Amino acid sequence: MKVLVNDQLIERDEAKIDIEDRGYQFGDGVYEVVRMYNGKFFTYEEHIDRLYASAAKIDLVIPYSKPELRAILDSLVTANNVGTGNVYLQVTRGIQSPRNHVIPETPLKAVLTASTSEVPRDMTLFEDGRKAIVEEDVRWLRCDIKSLNLLGNSMAKNKAHQAGALEAILHRDGSVTEGSATNAYMIKDGTLFTHAADNLVLAGITRQVILRVARENGIPVDESGFTLTDLATADEVFISSTTIEVTPIIAIDDKPVGDGKRGPITKQLHTYFTAEILKQCGELAFV
Ligand code: PDD
Numbered sequence: 001m002k003v004l005v006n007d008q009l010i011e012r013d014e015a016k017i018d019i020e021d022r023g024y025q026f027g028d029g030v031y032e033v034v035r036m037y038n039g040k041f042f043t044y045e046e047h048i049d050r051l052y053a054s055a056a057k058i059d060l061v062i063p064y065s066k067p068e069l070r071a072i073l074d075s076l077v078t079a080n081n082v083g084t085g086n087v088y089l090q091v092t093r094g095i096q097s098p099r100n101h102v103i104p105e106t107p108l109k110a111v112l113t114a115s116t117s118e119v120p121r122d123m124t125l126f127e128d129g130r131k132a133i134v135e136e137d138v139r140w141l142r143c144d145i146k147s148l149n150l151l152g153n154s155m156a157k158n159k160a161h162q163a164g165a166l167e168a169i170l171h172r173d174g175s176v177t178e179g180s181a182t183n184a185y186m187i188k189d190g191t192l193f194t195h196a197a198d199n200l201v202l203a204g205i206t207r208q209v210i211l212r213v214a215r216e217n218g219i220p221v222d223e224s225g226f227t228l229t230d231l232a233t234a235d236e237v238f239i240s241s242t243t244i245e246v247t248p249i250i251a252i253d254d255k256p257v258g259d260g261k262r263g264p265i266t267k268q269l270h271t272y273f274t275a276e277i278l279k280q281c282g283e284l285a286f287v
Pocket residue numbers: 033153178179180181182183201202203204205206207240241242243
């Protein structure tokens with residue numbers, strides 16, 4: 001298995017990271033997870049645009065042009081022969097020795113690393129759904145940046161895992177923001193509700209596709225968010241991300257959502273979403 005360190009393809013166990021890399025010491029960097037189906041990238045441009053946008057928000061200069069980055073990533077996925085899987089890439093601000101919170105005025109050499117994993121589509125996820133818990137959102141106020149600082153996300157997700165759930169649905173003062181690694185939605189009386197793409201959530205690429213196909217197919221969309229009280233009486237709830245597509249939430253804190261099964265609008269949205277994958281990546285083994 002090859003990994004990428006800057007523009008070099010090397011064996012996974014030969015990769016070395018400097019102990020004073022600011023990504024390692026401060027979580028000072030940005031990342032993306034891009035899905036591939038049938039050896040083809042899905043929504044590649046959107047992910048890469050968001051990577052550069054996240055970097056710009058923290059004044060981190062990515063030392064590659066978008067075409068250069070594409071060529072490097074293409075060489076990685078070709079070397080690893082990725083079929084249906086995930087490409088993880090991150091860019092840290094670089095190595096600063098000695099450690100100092102202050103960011104040097106002269107830009108450091110940013111460090112790009114990337115790896116791949118083969119991950120088939122899990123149809124049980126989409127059809128059967130999973131449980132969630134509700135947790136307070138204790139993260140910072142710039143969740144629009146896809147930064148490497150994921151401790152708040154990771155601790156919430158781990159709490160869900162310990163409770164036998166897939167995801168923690170987060171809230172600030174009773175207002176639902178997103179999942180620990182997903183966007184969160186509810187359906188009430190036929191309308192799809194989700195949080196606005198502001199500083200409190202990540203503007204998910206999957207979210208972007210879902211909202212577009214919902215509107216194209218006449219499902220009303222409301223981006224003004226929803227509360228925990230709304231969530232408790234929702235007809236349907238689902239979460240979305242690059243890796244889990246449109247996954248129904250069938251119980252929250254062990255109380256069933258609706259009748260405890262995937263709802264009809266969630267199912268419809270996943271069908272529309274799958275059609276988008278087919279358009280970009282061709283026939284799928286499981287539809
Ligand atoms: N997570 N919100 C958060 C906090 C996320 O970490 C993610 C993605 C999303 C969904 O974004 P997208 O649809 O662009 O994947 C929303 C990735 C998959 C991860 O950290 O593994």
